Amino acid sequence: MKKIFLALIAVFLVAGVALAEDKIVEIPFKKVPDLAQRTVKAYFPDNTVVKAEKNKSKDMKNRTRVYLDNDATLEFDKDGHWMIVDCRSSHVPMKMVNGMVQMYLNANYPGHEVLFMGREIKNGDVTFILDDGTELHFTNENTIIE
Numbered sequence: 852m853k854k855i856f857l858a859l860i861a862v863f864l865v866a867g868v869a870l871a872e873d874k875i876v877e878i879p880f881k882k883v884p885d886l887a888q889r890t891v892k893a894y895f896p897d898n899t900v901v902k903a904e905k906n907k908s909k910d911m912k913n914r915t916r917v918y919l920d921n922d923a924t925l926e927f928d929k930d931g932h933w934m935i936v937d938c939r940s941s942h943v944p945m946k947m948v949n950g951m952v953q954m955y956l957n958a959n960y961p962g963h964e965v966l967f968m969g970r971e972i973k974n975g976d977v978t979f980i981l982d983d984g985t986e987l988h989f990t991n992e993n994t995i996i997e
Contacts, residue, residue: 874908883915886931894947895919928972936968942982943968951993952979960985 880888880900891900898919906914913929922940927933936943942964945953956963960981967980975991988996 875904875906878903878905878915880917883917884927884929884931887915887917887925887927887933888931890927890931890933891917891919891925894944895921895923898923932970933968934970934972937966939966942966948979949977949993952977952989955989955995956981956987 880891880903882905883891883903891898898921901918901920903918904916906916914934915927915929915931917925917927919925921938923938924935925933925937926935933947936947943966945965948956948965948968956965956979960983963985964982965979966982967978969978970976971978976996977989977991979987979989981987990996
């Protein structure tokens with residue numbers, strides 16, 4: 852009985868993963884929200900879009916993910932606002948970082964590059980990961996969270 856129960860759990864888990872994967876569909880870059888297209892073109896003008904995907908699962912709320920040829924991955928909400936900028940193989944362009952945060956980074960972490968930015972859905976707080984592994988958190992008003 853225990854083996855049957857475990858087998859059923861395994862089947863449901865595999866089915867759940869398969870269904871979740873079915874919610875991710877590859878789309879042409881021209882189908883990416885306009886704001887997201889402009890963001891990619893403005894901040895990564897020398898890079899080529901390798902692939903774009905739309906996640907249609909309910910919990911991801913129609914997020915779009917764009918993969919670039921420099922291994923950067925950008926994730927956008929349904930309106931095209933960036934939610935994640937992952938440039939761990941290169942770095943996030945500093946002009947993409949808010950001016951107040953830039954000043955804080957220049958004063959406290961001179962010479963370091965931002966490799967990752969992630970925005971919280973609920974409150975807009977932003978997490979940054981620097982090239983030395985430092986993780987910094989800022990409110991949506993650009994105040995450091997200690």
